[in-house]
Amino acid sequence: MDPGGERLMLRDMQELTRRLWPSRWHIGDMAWMWFQHTGRESERRTALWERGGQTVAWAWANLPNGTLDLQLDPAHPELADEILAWFAETGGQSVTVLEDETAMIEALRRHGYREWTEGPFFIHLSRSLADPLPEPAVPGGYTLRPVRSEDDAEARAAVHRAAFTLPGGPPSRVTTESYRAIMRAWPYRSELDWFVTAPDGTPAASCLVWLDERNKIAILEPVGTDPGHRRLGLASAAILGALRTARDLGAENARVCARGDDAYPSARATYMSVGFRPYARNRTFVLPEATP
Numbered sequence: 636m637d638p639g640g641e642r643l644m645l646r647d648m649q650e651l652t653r654r655l656w657p658s659r660w661h662i663g664d665m666a667w668m669w670f671q672h673t674g675r676e677s678e679r680r681t682a683l684w685e686r687g688g689q690t691v692a693w694a695w696a697n698l699p700n701g702t703l704d705l706q707l708d709p710a711h712p713e714l715a716d717e718i719l720a721w722f723a724e725t726g727g728q729s730v731t732v733l734e735d736e737t738a739m740i741e742a743l744r745r746h747g748y749r750e751w752t753e754g755p756f757f758i759h760l761s762r763s764l765a766d767p768l769p770e771p772a773v774p775g776g777y778t779l780r781p782v783r784s785e786d787d788a789e790a791r792a793a794v795h796r797a798a799f800t801l802p803g804g805p806p807s808r809v810t811t812e813s814y815r816a817i818m819r820a821w822p823y824r825s826e827l828d829w830f831v832t833a834p835d836g837t838p839a840a841s842c843l844v845w846l847d848e849r850n851k852i853a854i855l856e857p858v859g860t861d862p863g864h865r866r867l868g869l870a871s872a873a874i875l876g877a878l879r880t881a882r883d884l885g886a887e888n889a890r891v892c893a894r895g896d897d898a899y900p901s902a903r904a905t906y907m908s909v910g911f912r913p914y915a916r917n918r919t920f921v922l923p924e925a926t927p
């Protein structure tokens with residue numbers, strides 16, 4: 636699909652997401668997922684289902700790892716089987732849903748999937764923006780500010796890569812080019828994209844917030860701190876800076892997704908330290924012969 640067509644498809648998917656709020660998805664985390672890696676478009680297959688001229692479901696298969704993300708209008712539970720049949724044709728074997736998506740979970744069991752309970756899982760956390768949001772503070776010499784223009788793309792991509800490249804693992808694939816694509820994506824707003832620089836000018840931490848104006852809900856995606864600058868309050872400061880702006884722009888609530896299992900407590904602990912509380916979790920289902 637050409638880039639313009641891809642963008643229109645994402646907007647259709649986001650329109651459903653906005654209409655179905657609250658759900659597992661937010662228009663912002665979808666934009667992040669779609670644009671964070673440039674040149675990997677061939678690694679995804681997407682499909683839309685329409686009824687009465689309206690999008691009522693989308694499905695997104697990640698080909699290299701055989702996983703499926705999706706959103707289904709609860710008014711059309713009959714489409715669950717069709718979506719799973721489409722996914723089977725991609726060769727995928729693992730499907731993640733929010734725990735209350737009962738029609739989808741019943742369909743997964745009908746199609747032979749079993750719940751995967753041994754591995755990591757993600758939870759959703761939220762907070763009201765009517766509750767106090769302290770003024771952000773950073774240690775002496777550090778600087779906190781929102782992004783000003785695309786000139787900041789290189790610094791933003793660099794801090795993201797530093798935070799998300801695991802020791803001994805492959806480097807994050809977020810590049811200056813892909814970050815520019817994020818900055819041009821709807822509904823990105825630079826005043827909601829905050830970052831911290833260290834005394835020597837190195838970008839050290841960041842938090843990107845996306846706002847769904849219609850539903851007055853902000854989402855954090857992503858948040859990260861360079862390992863050389865952790866536990867200094869930098870992520871918290873970037874989060875608070877971005878959330879205070881989101882509140883000034885009309886957001887009433889904020890949410891974020893984080894690992895819920897005890898093997899990865901840092902992100903959850905960071906969000907809880909700035910007032911977020913867990914309210915839901917994802918569940919992953921796999922075919923009998925598969926591991927996610």
Ligand SMILES: CC(C)(COP(=O)(O)OP(=O)(O)OC[C@H]1O[C@@H](n2cnc3c(N)ncnc32)[C@H](O)[C@@H]1OP(=O)(O)O)[C@@H](O)C(=O)NCCC(=O)NCCS
Nearest residue numbers: 798858859860865866867868869870871901902904905908
């Ligand atoms: C999660 C992450 C962003 C935290 O960044 P940070 O700048 O170190 O966080 P802060 O210094 O603001 O931490 C604030 C509080 O969160 C909690 N916290 C943060 N990291 C923690 C950890 N490893 N273990 C336990 N609690 C932790 C603490 O309560 C901390 O306050 P304290 O240091 O006074 O005890 C950082 O570890 C990171 O980039 N991880 C990799 C990327 C990632 O997982 N991002 C989040 C998912 S999108």
